[in-house]
Amino acid sequence: MNVSLLLIFSLLGVSRADVVPVRRGETVVLQCEADPGDTLLSVTWKLHLYNSSCVISYKIEEDNMTSYSSCSTRMRSDRLSLRISNAEVSDEGNYTCEVVNAIDTLSTYKSLQVLAQPSTYLKLNSDGSSECGAVGGNPPAEISWIPHSDGITTTILEEPDQTRTMISTLRPESLNETSVTCVVSHPTFMTPWKGVISLNSSNWIRYLVLGSGISLLLVLTSLLIWKRLYLRTCLKKLVNRDVPNTQTDYEEEKQELEPYATYTQQDNVIYCVATKFIDTDQAVG
Numbered sequence: 001m002n003v004s005l006l007l008i009f010s011l012l013g014v015s016r017a018d019v020v021p022v023r024r025g026e027t028v029v030l031q032c033e034a035d036p037g038d039t040l041l042s043v044t045w046k047l048h049l050y051n052s053s054c055v056i057s058y059k060i061e062e063d064n065m066t067s068y069s070s071c072s073t074r075m076r077s078d079r080l081s082l083r084i085s086n087a088e089v090s091d092e093g094n095y096t097c098e099v100v101n102a103i104d105t106l107s108t109y110k111s112l113q114v115l116a117q118p119s120t121y122l123k124l125n126s127d128g129s130s131e132c133g134a135v136g137g138n139p140p141a142e143i144s145w146i147p148h149s150d151g152i153t154t155t156i157l158e159e160p161d162q163t164r165t166m167i168s169t170l171r172p173e174s175l176n177e178t179s180v181t182c183v184v185s186h187p188t189f190m191t192p193w194k195g196v197i198s199l200n201s202s203n204w205i206r207y208l209v210l211g212s213g214i215s216l217l218l219v220l221t222s223l224l225i226w227k228r229l230y231l232r233t234c235l236k237k238l239v240n241r242d243v244p245n246t247q248t249d250y251e252e253e254k255q256e257l258e259p260y261a262t263y264t265q266q267d268n269v270i271y272c273v274a275t276k277f278i279d280t281d282q283a284v285g
Contacts, residue, residue: 018109022087023188024116024138032080032097034106042100045082047071049093050162056082089114089138089162114138116163117188122195130170130197132182136163139187143168146181172199 022028032043044057054071067077074085080099084091095110118137125131134141136159143166145152151171158164170180178200184193 019111019113021113021115021187022084024087024089024114026087027083027085028087028112030082030084030095030097030110030112031108032099032106033108034080034097034099036099036101036106039102040079040099041102043077043080044098044100045071045077046096046098047075047093048096050090052090084112087112087114089116092138115188116161118163118165118184118186120184120193120195122182122197124197124199125169128172128199130172130180130182130199131167132170132184132195133165133167134184134186135159135165136161137166137186137188138163140164141166141184141186144183144185145170146183147175147177149175151175175199 020028020030030045040060042057042059044055047054047056054069056067056069056071056075056077058065058067058077069075069077072091075091076083076085080097082095082097092112092114095112097108097110099106099108116136116138118134118141120132120134120141122130122132132143132145134143140156143154145168149170151173153169153171155167155169156164157167168182179196179198182195182197184195186193
């Protein structure tokens with residue numbers, strides 16, 4: 001039961017109130033339990049909600065009835081009942097019905113609880129911790145771990161629609177288990193939700209990150225070595241272009257002189273033959 005409701009009831013001297021649960025989006029009807037008989041003069045609903053207050057009332061004067069409302073148009077009063085359509089979490093709070101007749105004023109107290117079912121998840125964070133969450137629940141879900149550990153932190157976040165998100169984180173160093181189970185309990189669940197996650201998968205993440213880093217380092221090193229070799233080759237070509245190569249020049253000069261040398265050799269042969277014939281004729285004479 002709502003703590004503020006208990007405080008109000010204790011101040012009013014009321015021992016308890018009826019808690020009326022309704023799922024978000026459904027319709028609920030709150031009923032005044034007092035019976036004023038045929039002498040009903042007025043009915044007033046006083047609403048103390050999550051972050052607001054409002055009043056719905058109507059009066060009977062002879063055969064005329066006047067009404068007044070400062071509440072949402074989703075709320076309609078019909079004599080001794082109050083109808084709330086498409087219930088929202090913001091409708092949750094304390095409802096007081098005051099019935100006035102010719103003799104007395106009778107009061108009825110109701111506590112409306114709007115149940116919003118949370119969505120659950122279980123994941124492994126990059127640091128190896130296990131995270132279990134129940135998002136958008138009302139009331140907040142309860143989260144526990146199997147096995148239990150002292151390395152658990154819990155965070156409660158309030159959403160814009162006034163629901164709450166529970167996040168429970170389990171540190172891996174606090175356990176020597178290969179897997180853990182997250183258990184989420186909520187009034188909208190028929191049975192608690194359970195999720196199992198392996199803690200060993202965190203090693204695969206570390207290995208994957210480490211392997212990717214090593215591969216990238218090897219690629220960068222290979223590119224650097226290739227670039228240095230390429231630059232050295234280009235530099236060597238530039239140097240050779242400016243400095244004459246003696247061996248290369250000699251070979252080119254030799255190729256240019258070979259035809260002349262051949263021609264000179266042929267002339268020498270003809271000269272030698274002619275000389276031989278002249279010498280022979282002189283000897284015979």
